[in-house]
Structure formats: structure tokens, C-alpha cells
Amino acid sequence: MWWRRESSDASGFLTGSPPRRWAGGVFIGAGLxxxxxxxxxxxxxxxxxxxxxxxxxLAVLPVAIHWGAGPxxxxxxxxxxxxxxxxxxxxxxxxxxxxxxxxxxxxFVVDELAAGLRLSAARSRELADEQSALRRVAMLAARETPxxxxxxAVTREVGLLCAADLARLGRYEPGGTVAGIAAWSRAPTxxxxxxxxxxxxxxxxxxxxxxxxxxxxxxxxxxxxxxAASVREFGLRSLIGCPIVVRGEPWGLVxxxxxxxxxxxxxxxxxxxxxxELVATAVTNAEARAELRRNADEQAALRRVATLAARGGAxxxxxxxxxxxxxxxxxxxxxxxVLRFESDGTATYLASRGWRDAERRRPGARWRPExxxxxxxxxxxxxxxxxxxxxxxxxxxxxxSLGGEEITSAVxxxxxxxxxxxxxxxxxxxxxxxxxxTEDRLVAFTEIVATAIANTESRAQLAASRARVIAAADxxxxxxxxxxxxxxQQRLVSLALELRNVEAEVPDELPGLSADLSRLAADxxxxxxxxxxxxxxxxxxxxxxxxxxxxxxxxxxxSPVPVELAVRLDHxxxxxxxxxxxxxxxxALTNTVKHAQATYVELVVEERGGxxxxxxxxxxxxxxAQGRGTGLTGLYDRVxxxxxxxxxxxxxDDGTRIEVALPLTPx
Amino acid sequence: xxxxNAGAVxxxxxxxxxxxxxxxVARSSLERGGLEVVGTATTTTQALxxxxxxxxDVVLVDIAIxxxxxxxxxxxxAAAEAGPQVVLISTRREEDVAELVSASxxxxxxxxxxxxxxAVRDVVASGEQ
Numbered sequence: 001m002w003w004r005r006e007s008s009d010a011s012g013f014l015t016g017s018p019p020r021r022w023a024g025g026v027f028i029g030a031g032l033x034x035x036x037x038x039x040x041x042x043x044x045x046x047x048x049x050x051x052x053x054x055x056x057x058l059a060v061l062p063v064a065i066h067w068g069a070g071p072x073x074x075x076x077x078x079x080x081x082x083x084x085x086x087x088x089x090x091x092x093x094x095x096x097x098x099x100x101x102x103x104x105x106x107x108f109v110v111d112e113l114a115a116g117l118r119l120s121a122a123r124s125r126e127l128a129d130e131q132s133a134l135r136r137v138a139m140l141a142a143r144e145t146p147x148x149x150x151x152x153a154v155t156r157e158v159g160l161l162c163a164a165d166l167a168r169l170g171r172y173e174p175g176g177t178v179a180g181i182a183a184w185s186r187a188p189t190x191x192x193x194x195x196x197x198x199x200x201x202x203x204x205x206x207x208x209x210x211x212x213x214x215x216x217x218x219x220x221x222x223x224x225x226x227x228a229a230s231v232r233e234f235g236l237r238s239l240i241g242c243p244i245v246v247r248g249e250p251w252g253l254v255x256x257x258x259x260x261x262x263x264x265x266x267x268x269x270x271x272x273x274x275x276x277e278l279v280a281t282a283v284t285n286a287e288a289r290a291e292l293r294r295n296a297d298e299q300a301a302l303r304r305v306a307t308l309a310a311r312g313g314a315x316x317x318x319x320x321x322x323x324x325x326x327x328x329x330x331x332x333x334x335x336x337x338v339l340r341f342e343s344d345g346t347a348t349y350l351a352s353r354g355w356r357d358a359e360r361r362r363p364g365a366r367w368r369p370e371x372x373x374x375x376x377x378x379x380x381x382x383x384x385x386x387x388x389x390x391x392x393x394x395x396x397x398x399x400x401s402l403g404g405e406e407i408t409s410a411v412x413x414x415x416x417x418x419x420x421x422x423x424x425x426x427x428x429x430x431x432x433x434x435x436x437x438t439e440d441r442l443v444a445f446t447e448i449v450a451t452a453i454a455n456t457e458s459r460a461q462l463a464a465s466r467a468r469v470i471a472a473a474d475x476x477x478x479x480x481x482x483x484x485x486x487x488x489q490q491r492l493v494s495l496a497l498e499l500r501n502v503e504a505e506v507p508d509e510l511p512g513l514s515a516d517l518s519r520l521a522a523d524x525x526x527x528x529x530x531x532x533x534x535x536x537x538x539x540x541x542x543x544x545x546x547x548x549x550x551x552x553x554x555x556x557x558x559s560p561v562p563v564e565l566a567v568r569l570d571h572x573x574x575x576x577x578x579x580x581x582x583x584x585x586x587x588a589l590t591n592t593v594k595h596a597q598a599t600y601v602e603l604v605v606e607e608r609g610g611x612x613x614x615x616x617x618x619x620x621x622x623x624x625a626q627g628r629g630t631g632l633t634g635l636y637d638r639v640x641x642x643x644x645x646x647x648x649x650x651x652x653d654d655g656t657r658i659e660v661a662l663p664l665t666p667x
Numbered sequence: 668x669x670x671x672n673a674g675a676v677x678x679x680x681x682x683x684x685x686x687x688x689x690x691x692v693a694r695s696s697l698e699r700g701g702l703e704v705v706g707t708a709t710t711t712t713q714a715l716x717x718x719x720x721x722x723x724d725v726v727l728v729d730i731a732i733x734x735x736x737x738x739x740x741x742x743x744x745a746a747a748e749a750g751p752q753v754v755l756i757s758t759r760r761e762e763d764v765a766e767l768v769s770a771s772x773x774x775x776x777x778x779x780x781x782x783x784x785x786a787v788r789d790v791v792a793s794g795e796q
Contacts, residue, residue, distance in 0.1 A: 493778075497693065542764060545731060551766075553766045554766050
């Protein structure tokens with residue numbers, strides 16, 4: 001399109017100073033008049049001269065298009081004068097005047113048309129520039145460019161597009177300040193960045209926040225803040241601020257400024273708004289993404305902690321430590337503590353992270369919750385509590401235990417185990433208030449801790465009740481054995497002895513009676529042997545009387561499969577432990593004899609690092625498996641009830657190896 | 668054991684057992700065999716007093732004296748200077764208590780149903796070899 005290029009070339013002249021524009025137009029116009037005059041002179045040889053006057057439009061119109069109506073008027077006058085003086089016959093002044101008037105009219109009309117074209121060309125160029133700038137910003141936003149890079153790009157694009165001298169992007173902060181997060185300036189200079197500026201001192205930012213819409217200022221207020229300082233440095237005269245509205249609230253603003261008091265055409269606000277909308281979308285997206293990521297992180301952390309809690313053994317303290325680790329990272333807190341409430345009104349630290357005075361909060365340390373403190377509130381109300389020490393209408397004085405911690409905000413939630421208030425998890429921040437959803441997110445963790453504790457407690461209760469059941473059964477068997485021993489056996493023994501005494505008294509003349517008595521005594525001995533077998537199965541008396549060593553030696557001596565025995569014990573142990581160890585050894589030996597086809601058994605029992613260690617190892621066929629109807633299930637029950645561990649390895653054709661460790665409390 | 672040399676005749680004996688009926692039966696059985704039962708005790712304390720006062724040649728001790736351990740008593744008798752010989756007795760069979768007997772300073776063991784003066788003398792004799 002010729003006019004576009006032309007107009008862009010001409011814009012240099014148009015924007016130049018008027019004398020230069022006139023001179024250029026008139027100079028080129030004069031040249032064109034000379035050329036047209038030459039053409040007319042040639043054509044005049046064969047055509048009537050009057051009709052040729054119209055050819056001078058060839059000189060007038062380009063000048064009108066390029067340099068405007070003024071120079072074109074001069075060229076019109078020049079054309080008509082030249083025609084009259086050089087070409088035209090005498091007495092043609094009348095038509096010449098008419099022609100001049102026509103030329104002038106054409107010059108003005110063409111000038112108007114050209115100006116319109118130039119304007120729409122410029123508009124369309126600006127629009128194209130704006131569209132491509134918006135597209136660039138949108139692409140950055142879509143590519144999840146880091147926020148600072150995106151904001152820098154926005155200020156640069158906006159500054160260039162609005163022909164501003166300075167563009168800034170700021171974010172409103174709680175507490176009535178605005179933080180500059182990106183800036184661009186036409187002149188290369190370092191602008192203060194990331195500085196918190198009181199909104200109250202910057203009219204534009206304050207007005208934008210107040211009205212929620214764009215604000216234009218032509219008389220810049222001069223204050224002592226950073227923007228005012230840069231305003232003075234740059235000599236800026238006009239300013240426009242546009243809000244970045246995220247979820248209906250002013251999130252931040254974009255400010256453009258220029259030295260020229262009339263730099264910004266009326267549509268600038270609209271144009272800025274298109275950018276701030278894009279920024280708002282990007283911010284919303286980024287926040288949604290961050291929220292999503294945070295949620296994913298939180299889910300992962302909760303899963304880790306929950307797994308730990310589910311797997312947990314007798315000791316839930318790894319869960320407390322894991323919770324403390326995860327809570328700090330996920331809730332954006334600076335420090336945390338997991339506490340258990342004691343019946344005397346104190347609280348015990350179970351785990352803590354991020355405190356300057358860590359010694360005061362070491363695991364096991366006691367603390368009486370002070371007023372005010374979030375923990376004290378949780379203890380008093382049984383509900384989540386929050387305390388903000390700064391940035392609120394009536395700031396609180398932190399309790400003495402927070403001295404030197406510079407805590408600005410604290411939140412705590414209760415740990416409720418089976419509807420009783422068991423403890424609390426607290427988090428604290430040193431940088432402003434904790435987010436409003438902290439309480440809710442903390443609850444997810446307190447629930448896991450509560451489950452872990454409930455699990456541990458029920459597991460401990462279960463183990464204890466299992467141990468009690470087994471101990472009760474053992475006691476019953478021991479009593480049965482003792483009753484048999486003290487009652488029936490004792491009487492039968494006395495009876496047998498008495499029968500022998502009577503037999504000795506029988507006179508020799510009664511051999512039949514003597515033989516009867518002897519047979520009776522033998523019968524009583526047989527009954528005694530049967531009773532002995534019975535009572536041995538009920539409870540090994542030697543275990544209570546002699547302890548594990550003699551009991552195992554007796555067991556080994558009676559075993560049909562040779563036993564290589566190593567007993568390394570120097571004292572007696574808790575009866576439950578002795579019975580369990582004896583039971584394991586006895587069951588294992590019985591299994592070996594019955595199923596293993598072994599040629600020997602190795603039996604080791606020794607004290608090892610606070611545990612009673614027992615090994616039964618045979619060289620038999622192996623393949624013993626739990627739940628195959630062997631006595632192995634009973635072994636697991638006994639050992640686990642005492643909080644011990646049992647490992648059975650019985651590969652086919654490679655013997656059976658049973659290892660048991662029982663926690664010890666020396667007697 | 669100065670006054671109880673090898674080959675010395677085992678004549679006087681004390682029985683420690685908490686079962687009165689057995690004490691009576693055992694007394695008649697032993698005395699028939701020429702072993703004088705100079706005293707019987709049903710507790711550890713009583714037994715130690717008797718032994719100190721009567722100085723028997725041999726003491727028969729039940730492995731379980733009620734709730735007290737006969738083995739503890741054996742250790743205490745053996746710890747005293749110039750103490751008597753000790754023979755453990757029990758309603759349990761020897762193979763069930765062999766570990767306890769061999770680990771104790773007693774001369775040996777007699778099953779209660781087999782108790783006789785001769786069995787006691789045999790054990791004492793074998794213990795002295």
C-alpha cells in the first residue's frame with residue numbers, strides 16, 4: 001500500500017518544524033511545476049493550451065498529500081502563474097483564476113483525505129504494536145515464566161507502547177504499603193526496586209487502591225518517598241496508574257510516567273487496563289498453580305507422615321519429628337512445636353523446629369503455657385487458636401518464652417485422641433501474619449498425629465493385654481502343676497513309701513499279701529510316672545525352680561535329636577521372658593524332632609544388648625512355614641506379646657533357623 | 668568335714684519337708700533301716716536351727732519346701748563350716764531335676780517314693796568318693 005510507506009516517510013517531515021516542512025514542500029513543488037511546464041510546452045504543440053492547465057494538478061496533489069494544504073496552495077499559485085506567464089495565450093487570466101480556485105480546493109480535500117489515511121495508518125500501527133506487545137506478554141505468562149521476568153516484560157512493553165519515560169509495577173501489601181516489583185525506564189538508570197513504599201505518600205497508588213480503577217495525575221505530588229524521588233530525578237509531569245485486580249481486590253498496580261505533561265492520549269488508561277488484566281490473569285494462574293503445587297506437596301507430606309504413623313511401632317516419636325519437618329516447609333512457617341499436655345497443666349515438647357532458643361524446646365522439655373500464647377488458648381478452649389503480634393489494631397506483647405524469637409504471628413491446633421485433648425501443634429512466623437487457612441491445614445497434621453498416638457496406645461494396650469492373657473495362662477498352668485505336685489503327687493509318693501513300709505512289716509507267713517502290696521506300690525509308681533508326664537506338659541517345674549539354663553539343659557538331655565547347647569546367662573529373668581524363651585525352644589525342638597529329619601540341633605541362648613537372644617537351628621529338611629499347623633504361630637504370639645521379635649528362615653533342604661530377641665528387664 | 672570322715676557311719680538324720688504326712692512315713696521308713704531321724708523341719712529357718720543344735724550326719728532336703736527353695740537351703744548348709752552331708756529329695760523324678768542337683772553342693776538325690784536308709788547311705792557314700 002503506497003500510502004502507508006509514503007505516510008511513514010512523510011511523518012518525518014510532518015513532525016519536523018513548520019519552516020522546514022514548508023520549504024521542502026515548496027521546493028519539491030517548484031521542481032514539479034517546472035517538469036509539468038515542460039510537459040505542457042511539448043503537448044501545447046498539438047493540443048489547445050487551456051485544456052492543459054489541469055495537468056498542473058500533478059504538481060499540486062503530491063505536495064498536498066505529502067506536505068499538506070499550505071505548501072500545496074503555494075504550489076497552486078506558482079502553477080497558475082507559470083501557466084499564465086509561460087504557456088497561456090493572452091486574456092486567459094479569467095480561466096486561470098478559476099483553475100487556481102479548483103487547485104486550492106483539490107489541495108485542501110486531498111490534504112484532508114491524506115491526513116485521515118495517515119491517522120488511521122498510525123492508529124492501526126499502534127494497535128498492531130499493542131497487540132503484539134500483549135501477545136508477547138501473554139506468551140510469557142502462558143510459558144510460566146518466573147514472575148519477576150514477566151513483570152519486567154510488562155513494564156518494558158507498557159513503557160514503550162505508551163511512549164512513557166518510566167513504568168513501574170507494584171504490589172499492595174498488608175499494612176498499607178506497596179512494594180515495587182518491576183520497573184522500566186527509557187533512560188538507562190537504576191531504579192529502586194523491591195522497596196516498600198507507604199501508599200499514603202503516593203497519591204496515585206493510594207487513589208488506585210481506593211477507587212479500584214485507573215487514575216491519571218498531571219500534577220505530581222512531591223513527597224519523601226522513593227517514587228517521588230525518582231519523579232524529581234526524571235522531571236516527570238504526568239502519571240497514570242492502573243489497578244491489577246485479582247479476585248475482585250486490587251492486587252497491585254502499573255504506573256506509567258512521562259516528562260511531557262500531555263504525553264498520554266485519552267485512550268492510554270484503556271490500553272493499560274488490557275495489560276493489567278493480562279497480569280491479573282497471570283497472577284491468578286500462578287497463584288492457582290502454586291496452590292495446586294502446594295496442595296500436591298501437602299498431600300505427599302501427609303501421605304509420608306501417615307505411612308510412618310501407620311507403620312509406627314511402640315514409639316510414635318518419629319511421627320512427631322516428621323510432622324515438625326513437614327509442617328515448617330508446607331505451611332510457610334518459620335518454626336513449629338509438637339507438644340503433649342500433662343495432667344499438671346504443663347506441656348512437654350515432643351519435637352520442635354526453627355526456634356532460636358532450641359534448648360528450651362528440646363524433646364522432653366516441660367513448659368507451663370503462658371498467657372497469652374496459642375498453646376495456652378488451645379489448652380483452655382480445646383480449639384485452634386491464633387495470635388498476631390504485629391500488623392493488627394491492638395498488637396500483643398509476646399509471652400516471655402517468645403523473647404528474642406521475633407515472632408509476628410502464631411497458630412496452634414489441638415491434637416485430640418479419642419475425644420480427649422492430648423496435645424497441640426503450633427506454628428509461628430517471623431514475617432507477618434500466617435495465612436488465614438493455616439488453622440485448617442494444621443488440622444490435617446494434628447489428625448494424623450492423633451491417629452498415630454491412638455494406634456500406638458491401642459497397639460501397646462493390645463500387646464499388654466496379649467501379654468496379660470499369656471501370663472495368666474502361664475500362671476494357671478504353673479498353679480495346676482504345683483497343685484498336682486503338692487497334692488496328688490505328694491500323696492501318691494507318701495502312699496508308695498507307706499506301702500513299702502507296710503510290706504516290710506508283713507510277716508513272712510503271708511507271702512500273698514506281701515506280693516499284693518508290692519504290686520500296689522508298683523502301680524502307684526506307674527501312676528506317678530503318668531502324672532509326671534502330664535505335669536511336665538503343663539509347666540516345666542524346673543523352669544521356676546532352676547531358671548532358663550537348667551530348664552533348657554533338661555530339655556536338651558531329653559531330646560531324641562542331639563542338641564548342641566550353649567547357655568550364656570548369668571541371672572534369672574522376668575518369668576514371662578523365661579517362659580517365652582523356654583516355650584520357643586521347646587516348640588522348635590518338638591518341630592525339629594517331628595518334621596525336620598535333622599541330625600543335630602544348635603540351641604543358643606544369651607544376653608545381648610539388653611535383649612535375650614535365642615537361636616534354634618537344625619540341619620533338617622527346612623520348609624517350615626507359619627500357619628502350616630505347626631507351633632510357629634504360637635511362637636509369634638508369645639514373642640510379640642512381650643514386644644520381642646522373631647525371625648524364621650526355613651528354606652527347603654537347608655534347615656530351619658529360628659531367632660528370637662526378647663526385651664529384658666533383669667530381675 | 669572333720670567329724671564325718673570317709674567311711675564314717677551315717678546314723679543321725681534331719682528331714683526338711685513341708686508335708687507332714689510324708690515326714691511321718693519317711694521317719695518310719697528310715698528308722699526301720701537304722702537311720703535315726705533326730706528332727707524334722709518344715710521351713711528353712713527351722714531347719715538351720717535344728718541342724719545347728721542337733722549336728723546330724725545327714726540332712727534330707729526337699730527341693731521345694733513349700734514356697735521356699737530347698738536349693739537355697741543346701742547352699743546355706745554347705746556354706747557353714749563342718750556342716751552335714753545333704754541329700755536332695757523330691758516327688759519329681761531324678762531326670763527332671765538332675766540339672767538342679769548337679770549344680771548344687773548336695774551329695775546326691777533320692778526320689779521320695781524310693782526313700783530308704785540304704786538309699787540315703789548309698790548316695791552319701793557315692794558323694795564322698
